[in-house]
Amino acid sequence: MGLLDVLLGRTKPVPPNLDALFALPSAAITVQAATDFAPTGTGSVCFRAAEGKAFGDIEKDVKDLLSMGEAKSSVEITADSYGFTWLVCTHQADDVEGLVTDLHAVNSSLEAGGFGPQLLCTILGFRDSSGNRLGLVYLYKRGTFYPFAPQAGERRNNATEMQIRGVLADDLRIEPELGRWFPVWGAPGL
Amino acid sequence: MARTRYATDRGLIARMGATMFLIGLVFTAFIIVIVWLLSSYSNVSSGGIVFIAVLIGAAVSFGSFYWSDKIALSTAGARLVGPQDGPMAAELHGVIDRLCALANMPKPRVAIAPTDMPNAFATGRSSKVAVVCVTEGLLRRLDRNELEGVLAHEMSHVAHKDVAVMTIASFIGIMAALLVRFAFYSELFGGGGRGRGRGGGNDQNALPVVLVMLIVGMIVYAISFLLIRLLSRYRELSADRSGAMLTGQPSALASALVKVSSDIARIPTRDLRAAEPLNAFYFAPALSATGAQMTLSTIFSTHPPLEKRLAALEKISQQLSR
Numbered sequence: 459m460g461l462l463d464v465l466l467g468r469t470k471p472v473p474p475n476l477d478a479l480f481a482l483p484s485a486a487i488t489v490q491a492a493t494d495f496a497p498t499g500t501g502s503v504c505f506r507a508a509e510g511k512a513f514g515d516i517e518k519d520v521k522d523l524l525s526m527g528e529a530k531s532s533v534e535i536t537a538d539s540y541g542f543t544w545l546v547c548t549h550q551a552d553d554v555e556g557l558v559t560d561l562h563a564v565n566s567s568l569e570a571g572g573f574g575p576q577l578l579c580t581i582l583g584f585r586d587s588s589g590n591r592l593g594l595v596y597l598y599k600r601g602t603f604y605p606f607a608p609q610a611g612e613r614r615n616n617a618t619e620m621q622i623r624g625v626l627a628d629d630l631r632i633e634p635e636l637g638r639w640f641p642v643w644g645a646p647g648l
Numbered sequence: 649m650a651r652t653r654y655a656t657d658r659g660l661i662a663r664m665g666a667t668m669f670l671i672g673l674v675f676t677a678f679i680i681v682i683v684w685l686l687s688s689y690s691n692v693s694s695g696g697i698v699f700i701a702v703l704i705g706a707a708v709s710f711g712s713f714y715w716s717d718k719i720a721l722s723t724a725g726a727r728l729v730g731p732q733d734g735p736m737a738a739e740l741h742g743v744i745d746r747l748c749a750l751a752n753m754p755k756p757r758v759a760i761a762p763t764d765m766p767n768a769f770a771t772g773r774s775s776k777v778a779v780v781c782v783t784e785g786l787l788r789r790l791d792r793n794e795l796e797g798v799l800a801h802e803m804s805h806v807a808h809k810d811v812a813v814m815t816i817a818s819f820i821g822i823m824a825a826l827l828v829r830f831a832f833y834s835e836l837f838g839g840g841g842r843g844r845g846r847g848g849g850n851d852q853n854a855l856p857v858v859l860v861m862l863i864v865g866m867i868v869y870a871i872s873f874l875l876i877r878l879l880s881r882y883r884e885l886s887a888d889r890s891g892a893m894l895t896g897q898p899s900a901l902a903s904a905l906v907k908v909s910s911d912i913a914r915i916p917t918r919d920l921r922a923a924e925p926l927n928a929f930y931f932a933p934a935l936s937a938t939g940a941q942m943t944l945s946t947i948f949s950t951h952p953p954l955e956k957r958l959a960a961l962e963k964i965s966q967q968l969s970r
Contacts, residue, residue: 510969
């Protein structure tokens with residue numbers, strides 16, 4: 459924010475950065491090659507639904523659009539306890555590219571409807587052979603990624619997260635401020 | 649490029665700009681008059697008064713700005729909480745985490761005040777040391793959507809650097825008030841000394857100069873007081889606006905406002921008085937006027953009247969659903 463914005467007390471809603479999402483398929487391959495984690499084929503987009511009919515219409519359009527596609531993908535809309543809406547897309551485990559294309563369709567529909575600033579994050583789900591979960595979280599407003607490894611009882615496995623950060627350092631823009639790696643407990647589809 | 653639904657309120661921005669311009673104008677006029685007074689009636693005691701007023705005014709302003717977070721937290725009796733400090737703190741952190749990610753701003757520290765009065769405030773000299781504080785009463789009374797609205801409002805205060813802006817704006821008022829006080833004391837105690845031949849040949853000028861300073865100080869103080877309150881009300885409106893746009897839920901914020909305002913009106917006076925010093929930073933003022941008091945109290949108030957805030961939020965709601 460510039461000085462004038464501060465003086466006049468106006469914050470501009472932050473537009474989302476959508477294109478960095480397409481780096482995800484190659485990052486998924488890197489993770490799979492370097493660690494035990496493999497993509498589950500599930501990804502989600504999280505946004506804060508705005509009140510009013512305009513947003514509801516767009517949300518419905520998005521759902522129709524995605525479920526019309528190939529039969530191998532399924533879409534599910536859930537709301538979390540913070541009032542955020544999660545659109546969970548499920549593809550076959552090896553079809554990360556198709557999944558990311560679907561997620562991007564959600565984003566661009568919201569943005570075309572003028573609701574780009576409502577986008578919070580996208581999560582791509584991973585799992586290792588012993589069932590540990592890992593999510594690659596993309597922050598739309600920062601244009602950066604961070605790993606999130608939840609464990610039972612709202613604890614996170616920082617060792618795994620640091621390991622993934624090292625693995626992906628060349629593939630993705632990892633969020634440099636650890637303070638912004640906020641936990642997404644109970645994220646649907648993770 | 650997609651159209652935006654988040655238009656800025658040009659009227660509000662113009663009014664705020666005009667208010668700040670007027671504050672600057674009063675400040676400049678004040679300095680010019682003081683310098684003119686000092687240069688045309690150079691006199692040790694009046695020069696000393698101005699010097700001390702500026703010095704103390706600057707020190708007070710800087711101190712209240714630099715330690716704003718500590719002062720406000722200890723006045724409210726609040727304690728900083730981490731995400732692990734119980735379910736209330738965890739919920740608060742969860743909401744703030746998401747708002748920060750939506751707004752792309754660094755996470756402020758989070759505090760809870762053990763008061764039953766439902767309210768919230770944000771303070772701190774920069775966004776790095778900012779604190780967002782809510783009372784336990786607020787957490788108990790509001791549902792999560794309303795809480796999110798209130799927190800978005802408070803975080804807009806942080807983003808707009810309202811503590812810094814209001815400190816700078818108040819500086820002139822503090823200085824004018826100090827000048828009046830010192831001029832008054834010097835009249836009272838120093839005045840008798842003139843007859844006993846203290847000072848130099850300029851003594852016959854001492855009385856009018858100090859008197860003029862007293863009057864100028866009072867006028868400047870009165871004008872700047874009203875302008876600062878006006879500015880504060882505009883900044884509340886723009887924090888409401890930014891907060892509502894951040895969450896996309898203006899109605900949730902409106903509902904929180906209604907709940908908080910009606911609850912505050914009901915609580916006993918003792919609590920109100922204790923809460924008064926923090927008023928300017930609160931989400932809703934702890935003193936609310938009713939009926940006939942409304943018009944006069946409106947221009948002295950740090951917050952706009954409830955109806956005005958609700959009407960502004962309603963407009964945003966209509967904008968969003970179009």
